[in-house]
Amino acid sequence: MSERITYNPQQCGGKPCIRGMRIRVADILELYAAGLRSEQILEDFPDLEAEDLEAALRYAAREVDHPVLVA
Structure with a gap:
């Protein structure tokens, strides 16, 4: 992941944010x-x-681009 997208469990409920700011x-x-x-x-x-x-x-694109397995 880019250094621009950060995760901190103590901030914004651990949601991905921009560079440690409180902008999710x-x-x-x-x-x-x-x-x-x-x-x-x-x-x-x-x-x-x-x-x-x-x-x-880019983060959003990666999150929605995952394989779907059909049984």
Whole structure:
């Protein structure tokens, strides 16, 4: 996993966050789902960098790309 995605059991319930901040990967994905563009997200969250947003999207892609075994 990228150094931009961090896990800390003492923070945000152990959910994946961006660089140790209290901004969860899920928060970023929800903003995209709500129709915000990267530029808008970066404007609203000045501590984030474009690479953080890319890392969140890569993380989500890996999470949903898993094999499904049919019995």
